[in-house]
Amino acid sequence: MEHMVHSESDKFKSDLFEGLKNKFGGKLDKEDFEFISKSFETYISEMIKLMREGKSVHEKFFSDIILNSVDGIIGYNAERRIFLWNNGAESLYGYGKDEVMGRDISIIVPEENIKNGMFEGIQKEIQEKGFISGVDTKGRTKSGGLKEISLSQHVIFDEKGDKLGTVAIIRDMTHVKELERELRDKENLALIGQVVSSIAHNLSNPLNIISGNADYLLLDKKSGEEGYDELKVIVDETTRITKSIRSILNFARPLAPMREETTFNELVEEAASGFKFLTGSKTIKLKLNLEKSPRALKLDRGLFKDLLLNLIGNSIQAIPAGRQGLIEITTATEGGKSVLTIKDNGMGISKSDLQNIFKPFFTTKGYGKGTGLGLSFAQRVVKEHDGTINVTSVEGKSTTFSITL
16 A cells, blocks of 8 residues: 555656646756655645644744744743743843743843832733833843843733733843934033033133233242232133133034054054153053054044043042052953953942943042043044943952953
């Protein structure tokens, strides 16, 4: 019987081959036909297997969609135990399917959301309404990091109306939120530029008159004479205000890098050449660890030199008087990218200040000692060159800035 079935099958395939060959004008060869035939047989076998298992072709189709969705799709039961974990969830959170099945859904919820009641609030709303849609929140990854996400959840029921569990659809919004923040920053900078330009225009002439007259009067005064100290304060303060206005105007204007070929080594050596004039009365050693064969980079030398001088100046200010200071500048190539680090043994930065360190006008310095624009400007310059700048710090001990291009 089996032999007869195979014979009939071979005869059918032979007749089909001849028919297709004639249809395509004799261009179909035996090898191509065998490939098509095998693919067709595999497809039919798969369909028969699904039917034997009681699954429809539609079920298989939708199962593949869920499994391979870019968005994370997670299912959990009434006890909040995970029973569904697709490839998108694995990519988003870093956990493999075997690591999460049967575990409590709270493993991907930030501790803060559990403590402040947000997690329980969402769960309560789902039970009451049966769904939530597009909630902006954060998810906790396997490494402990946080990702900004958009969360939608729906309660699912069986044909009898009994609750099976909840399905969550999670979209990674980290990149979108970063772009939104960058857009807001640019809009804020444009507004700052307009406001400060107007202020600068109204203040520049009076300041110049005050400063000029004070300078003129100082020519006839000697240190210690009556009125000398007062005039000196006027000159110093008008000079400080003028510099601050100029700094803000320069910060607010759009960057237009003039790129030329250079290396991190060249920029570091240029910036370090005047180091001894920056330290004042402090005892600080500068140590350069420059790689032997640095990558060539297309950069605006002027912008990057200003950036490096600003970072070096910050390091000098962070080292308290009386401490044997050390600033190390290192260049290296890591993963095909150029990396420059500046590390000091100063007082470090507190955790609360670290999250604000690159915000415009944020400063930990005293009155008159900075505009709070230096690090924000540094970040703008690096981003304009498609790079990243990061900071790590141990309060009371050290701070390290890393630039990667």
